[in-house]
Amino acid sequence: MQRLVCRIMLPLCLTLSACGPGDEARPETPTRAAMPQAIALPPMKAFSDPRPIRPERSNRDIGRDFLDLSFQLESGRHLPQFSRFEEPITLRVTGQPPLTMMADLDRLLSRLRREAGIDIHRVSQGEANITIEAVSGDQIRRHLPTAACFVVPNISRLADYRAARNRGATDWTRLRRRDRLAVFVPNDVSPQETRDCLHEELAQAIGPLNDLYRLPDSVFNDDNVHAVLTGFDMLILRAYYAPELRSGMTRAEVAARLPGILARLNPEGEDVSPRFAPETPRAWIDAIQTALGPGTSPADRRAAALEALRIAQVEGWSDHRLGFSHFSLGRLLQGSDAALAVQHFAAADDIYRRNPGMDLHRAFTAAQLAAYAITRSRGDEALIWLGSHQATAERHENATLLATLMMLRAEALDLTGRVAEAQAVRLDSLGWARYGYGADWAVRAKLQDVSALNPLKEPNG
Structure with a gap:
């Protein structure tokens, strides 16, 4: 399982910036907008106690999600049996981890013990069930060119990956029980990107291996809206380690026990009517991945995004996937037709507004819509779009989004x-930008990009 480089959604890669701080150093060069360069950067900020939101969905829906997450891979291949760790889990960090990574990891492990009831602890030496190796992004991409981070079974070092793959040892379909896994994360990206890798890859190391686009409230979704494990994710992991389950069970055996498990763990979900969100066709997934993935020409990206929107409309969707189809097309139209892009962002926002629990999705569209309003000198309109989304970004622990929203608000206030x-x-x-974007040059570049949206700061403004 892997997290892709600048993975699928790229929600903050506006026309404001490139795809976040990359892996190579970027020198600071003199530019027209000298003001951001002159600002002294404050200490990095950190989030306080997590505030996950419990899922507000039917246990029947959650049970279906659990089975599809647990018995299928992202590629579509089916898993013949259920697998997990059957003993207390030990975890060791190797390589060259940044200091922020260790603090984020300890915070994550604490959440897994407290919210998911998983017996997992970090050890400083000796063998461990899970090894997290912190290496450079280049080292990771030498093995998987599109991966920002990934997890594999039956090894403990990146150096062993190629040989293990050649002999089939990393094939998840052969795994009946989890005993030894490795997670490889980059140590030369922003603190938030490393943290996001920890959340996603460690969750898959100990729990489900699949991602589902139909999930609106989960990191087990390639749209990349959620950066840290949600209340839904913790419920799934708690159920994954329920005593009623064990490694080697078939899908039918797990399905028979699951209703009782969810009724015990999530009694509120017993009284909620199921929605039975339709399956996501492979054609839509392929179109989205072509539109927003690497290695495709701009024209082909736009064509793929149009195809994804067409499929969503033919399927009759009214959920976040239709909104994401509009959002993705808007992303790709920004450079060629900003007015049309804004129409798609507004359509996405309207869809998100009509679906419950979409506050975080709306915060991403708000950034796009506020940015456009600023370029048109409409500061009051931008402030309306920004609304209270800063609090949403903070609650969901997305410093990149939070910093961007605040920078946009500053430009709107100037106007x-x-x-x-x-x-x-x-x-x-x-302070948030230092966590979200990392290197000082990247923080100043983001500040400069947002500042450049403001017509008052143009040479003749």
Whole structure:
């Protein structure tokens, strides 16, 4: 299982910036907008206690999700049996982990023990069930060119991956029980990108291996909206380690026990009517991956995004997948037809607004719509779009989104003449930007890109 480089959604890769801080150093060069370069960067900010939102869905829907997550791979291959760790899990970190990674890992392990009831602890030496090796992004991509991070069974070092794959040892379909796994994460990206890899890959190391686009509230979804494990994810992991289950069970055996497990763990879900979200056709998945994945020409990307939207409309969807289809097309139209792109962002926002639990999705569209309003000198409109989305980004622990929303708010405030307030918001954004974007040059580049949206700051503005 792997997290892709600049993976699928790229929600903050607006026309504001490239795809986040990359793996190679970028020198700071003099530019027209010298103001952001002059700002001294404050200390990096960190999130406080997690505030996950419990799922508000039917246990019948959650049970179906559990089975599809647990008995299928992202490629579509079926898993013949259920597999998990059957003893307390030990975890060891090797390589060269950044300091922020260790703090984020300990916070994640604490959440897994507290919220998912999983007996997992970090050890400092000796063999461990899970080894997290922190290496460079280049080292990871030498093995999997499109991967930002990944997890594989039956090895403990990246150096062993190729040989193990050649002899079939990394084939998840052959695994009956989990005893030894390795997670490979980059140590030369932003703190948030490393943390996001930890959440996704460790969750798959100990739990389900599949991703489902139909899930609106989960990291087990390639749309990349959620960066950290959600309340739904923790419920899935708690059920995964329920005493009623064991490694080697078939799908039918797990399905027979699952209703009782979910009734015990999530009694509120017993009284909610199921929605039975339709399956996601492979054609839509392929179109989205072509549109937003690597290695495709701009024209082919736009064609693929149009095809994804067409499929979503033919399927009759009204959920977040239709919204994401509009959002993706808007992303790809920004450089060639900004007005049309905004129409698709607005359509996505309207769909998200009509579906419950879409606050985080709306925060991403708000960034796009506010950015466009700023380019048109409509500061009041931008402030309306931004609304209270900063609180949403903070609750969901997305510093990249939070910093961007704050920078946009600062430009909107400047446009409305509230210069002192704008400067305070701008300065406050930088601590979050240091976590979300990493290197000082990347923080200043993001600040400069957002500042450049403001017509008042053009050479003749």
